[in-house]
Amino acid sequence: MKLTEEMLSGFPDARGHFGAYGGRFVSETLFDSLMTLEKEYKRLKNDPDFQAEFDKDLAHYVGRPSPLYFAERLSRETGGAQIWLKREDLNHTGAHKVNNTIGQALLASFLGKKRVIAETGAGQHGVATATVCARLGLECHVFMGAEDVQRQSLNVYRMKLLGATVHSVQSGTKTLKDAMNDAMRDWVANVDDTFYIIGTVAGPHPYPLLVRDFQSVIGRETREQCLAQARKLPDALVACVGGGSNAIGMFYPFLTDESVQMYGVEAGGLGIETGKHAAPLSAGRPGVLHGNRTYLMEDENGQIAGTHSVSAGLDYPGVGPEHSWLKDIGRANYVSVTDDEAMEGFRKLTRVEGIMPALETAHAVAYAIKLAATMEKDQVVVINVSGRGDKDIQTVAKLDGIEM
Amino acid sequence: MSRIEGVLKSLKSQGRKALIPYITAGDPHPDQTVELMHTLVKAGADIIELGVPFSDPMADGPVIQQACERSLVHGTSLRQVIGMVKTFRETDDQTPIVLMGYLNPMEAMGYELFANSAKEAGVDGILTVDLPPEEADEVAPLFTERNLDAIFLLAPTTTDDRIRAISEHSSGYVYYVSFKGVTGSGTIDIDEVASKVAHIHELTALPVGVGFGIRDAETAAAVGRVSDGVIVGSVLVDTIARNQADPVQLNKALTDLLHPMREALDNLTV
Numbered sequence: 001m002k003l004t005e006e007m008l009s010g011f012p013d014a015r016g017h018f019g020a021y022g023g024r025f026v027s028e029t030l031f032d033s034l035m036t037l038e039k040e041y042k043r044l045k046n047d048p049d050f051q052a053e054f055d056k057d058l059a060h061y062v063g064r065p066s067p068l069y070f071a072e073r074l075s076r077e078t079g080g081a082q083i084w085l086k087r088e089d090l091n092h093t094g095a096h097k098v099n100n101t102i103g104q105a106l107l108a109s110f111l112g113k114k115r116v117i118a119e120t121g122a123g124q125h126g127v128a129t130a131t132v133c134a135r136l137g138l139e140c141h142v143f144m145g146a147e148d149v150q151r152q153s154l155n156v157y158r159m160k161l162l163g164a165t166v167h168s169v170q171s172g173t174k175t176l177k178d179a180m181n182d183a184m185r186d187w188v189a190n191v192d193d194t195f196y197i198i199g200t201v202a203g204p205h206p207y208p209l210l211v212r213d214f215q216s217v218i219g220r221e222t223r224e225q226c227l228a229q230a231r232k233l234p235d236a237l238v239a240c241v242g243g244g245s246n247a248i249g250m251f252y253p254f255l256t257d258e259s260v261q262m263y264g265v266e267a268g269g270l271g272i273e274t275g276k277h278a279a280p281l282s283a284g285r286p287g288v289l290h291g292n293r294t295y296l297m298e299d300e301n302g303q304i305a306g307t308h309s310v311s312a313g314l315d316y317p318g319v320g321p322e323h324s325w326l327k328d329i330g331r332a333n334y335v336s337v338t339d340d341e342a343m344e345g346f347r348k349l350t351r352v353e354g355i356m357p358a359l360e361t362a363h364a365v366a367y368a369i370k371l372a373a374t375m376e377k378d379q380v381v382v383i384n385v386s387g388r389g390d391k392d393i394q395t396v397a398k399l400d401g402i403e404m
Numbered sequence: 405m406s407r408i409e410g411v412l413k414s415l416k417s418q419g420r421k422a423l424i425p426y427i428t429a430g431d432p433h434p435d436q437t438v439e440l441m442h443t444l445v446k447a448g449a450d451i452i453e454l455g456v457p458f459s460d461p462m463a464d465g466p467v468i469q470q471a472c473e474r475s476l477v478h479g480t481s482l483r484q485v486i487g488m489v490k491t492f493r494e495t496d497d498q499t500p501i502v503l504m505g506y507l508n509p510m511e512a513m514g515y516e517l518f519a520n521s522a523k524e525a526g527v528d529g530i531l532t533v534d535l536p537p538e539e540a541d542e543v544a545p546l547f548t549e550r551n552l553d554a555i556f557l558l559a560p561t562t563t564d565d566r567i568r569a570i571s572e573h574s575s576g577y578v579y580y581v582s583f584k585g586v587t588g589s590g591t592i593d594i595d596e597v598a599s600k601v602a603h604i605h606e607l608t609a610l611p612v613g614v615g616f617g618i619r620d621a622e623t624a625a626a627v628g629r630v631s632d633g634v635i636v637g638s639v640l641v642d643t644i645a646r647n648q649a650d651p652v653q654l655n656k657a658l659t660d661l662l663h664p665m666r667e668a669l670d671n672l673t674v
Contacts, residue, residue, distance in 0.1 A: 015538060015539075023539050024536065024538060024539065025507060025534045025535060025536070025539055026534055026536070027462070027463040027533050027534060027557060027559075027581075028536060028556070028557040028558060028559040028561075028562055028570075028581065029463075029557075029559040029560070029561050029581060029584055030561075031536055031559075031561070031562070031566070032561040032562065032563060032566070033561065171466070171469055172459065172460065172469075172473075177460060178460075181460050181461075181462045184462045184463075185462065185463075185464075185465070185586045188463065188584060188585055188586055189584055189585040189586065189589060189590065190584075191561060191584055192584070286511075287508045287511055287512060288506075288507045288508045288511055288534065289460060289508060290460075290462070291534070296508075298508065298512060300512065301479075301481040301482060301483075301509060301512060301513075302458075302482070302508040302509035302510070302511060302512025302513065303458065303459040303476060303508075303509070304459045304460050304508070
């Protein structure tokens with residue numbers, strides 16, 4: 001399907017649907033809040049004061065624009081297309097997550113909400129939320145699966161230093177999906193004074209829309225930078241996909257550029273064939289979870305399946321509904337790489353370019369290297385380096401058998 | 405007239421209020437559910453809300469979350485839950501059964517197959533926590549065509565326009581969630597509930613059941629006084645959790661909890 005600007009304006013539609021996906025599948029208590037949020041966001045989206053504030057924060061607090069960097073040595077060693085890196089890892093707090101938390105925290109302020117809640121997997125979204133809450137003087141509660149609290153203890157402490165309360169979630173599989181369940185439960189109970197900052201392009205409408213809008217700065221900058229620096233549009237974009245916020249941020253401004261191929265890289269874990277992975281687009285089927293219809297990992301009875309990935313940030317059984325739609329219409333390709341391949345990508349980028357990516361990002365790196373090798377020298381592949389790897393050093397050390 | 409409508413009309417004509425207990429199917433074990441349903445009827449239940457366990461019950465507090473986990477340990481599926489209703493119907497064709505749960509297990513089974521199987525087994529109503537009427541275009545007609553009542557939630561945050569719209573999509577009764585929060589949490593404010601339910605009665609002719617926060621005979625009576633029925637969930641499920649090791653004691657404990665609520669409701673002079 002060739003997409004035009006006009007067509008895109010209808011996605012999502014008035015009820016938050018991207019084709020068969022998205023929507024607003026929530027219990028009644030939250031419905032009015034979501035309607036209010038949608039209405040207020042529509043108004044503020046075109047409010048010059050709101051936009052100016054957002055742009056100012058992105059420039060002076062986040063440090064945007066982030067560079068588009070030509071990875072010359074990696075390209076040479078790969079021996080194919082030119083590999084360029086969009087450096088979201090250089091943002092304040094070390095990942096793309098902050099683009100969205102800045103936007104949503106501004107919304108919270110404009111709506112007069114004093115209390116903020118968030119879910120987090122790897123802790124990057126939790127840190128980014130705690131950071132903006134510290135700056136705006138908002139009370140911050142972060143829900144994090146007990147298992148992730150264990151494997152991302154550094155980020156837990158960072159959030160506490162920033163003044164957030166971290167709630168360790170003991171239910172279910174004790175990972176990101178359960179953190180999201182508990183955040184929703186908190187929201188239902190405190191809906192009058194609380195703003196829920198969702199970290200990814202999933203959740204009920206209007207969240208997938210507003211997270212996409214806030215993250216699209218990534219793709220808009222990349223488009224301009226690539227035209228200026230490489231003197232052409234990219235031939236391929238590669239981004240990792242857990243919930244899919246960094247990928248949609250990169251893809252969205254290119255959707256009408258037919259020549260630009262897009263690759264979303266899911267967590268293949270121990271291998272798709274083992275069932276131990278977190279790749280709903282590669283191996284799942286449509287269902288309803290966390291307020292939206294989308295591809296899910298589930299059993300034959302519709303119970304949500306446990307996931308596995310070496311990276312906590314990709315360890316999620318669902319994915320943003322817009323990705324489900326882009327998959328079905330064939331506009332974006334969704335692929336997966338295993339834990340082992342991702343670790344190779346991590347080591348390669350670290351050793352060849354001196355850039356240590358987050359383990360989530362390492363999935364995109366691993367796939368992009370394979371892809372670039374099959375392409376011509378005058379072609380351009382852009383990897384969205386969604387985050388830096390400092391938070392993962394303990395995980396990597398453990399895999400190397402080193403006690404820290 | 406559906407079985408739910410019949411029961412609620414008959415209660416109303418007698419000046420009585422409906423007692424609607426909730427338990428999670430398959431908790432503590434799938435083999436015990438049908439017996440527990442009969443126990444609830446003997447203790448005074450007018451309608452049973454039978455929970456379909458889900459791995460991610462987002463609107464539920466820890467008590468019902470753990471009930472889902474206990475049930476899912478045994479692999480309880482939606483198909484099996486429908487099978488339990490079928491078995492229950494072999495000896496009780498009077499008590500209406502409402503399946504209450506989340507959308508994904510129904511979607512995974514396939515809506516048409518689900519609606520057919522539920523109807524065939526003797527299910528009377530469907531309450532899907534995460535399915536607002538706005539998203540029910542595809543599903544609701546399948547229920548209506550089969551005379552299965554679609555029961556929707558109303559909350560303290562529901563606006564008047566939505567109360568009207570939701571009521572239009574509903575049949576049987578509407579379920580008013582008495583406070584903002586998950587199941588098993590919070591404290592019910594009777595005065596607030598009374599004024600909200602009175603307001604809902606102005607906007608719809610459907611009976612209004614009230615759930616969340618009803619723990620004992622006293623709260624049941626207080627809520628029964630101002631509504632058409634009371635829905636009791638977490639306190640029963642908690643009783644199941646505490647007595648799961650002893651099936652005989654479990655049936656007695658449920659009866660001891662529910663029966664006084666029945667008496668308190670029937671002693672109301674309205």
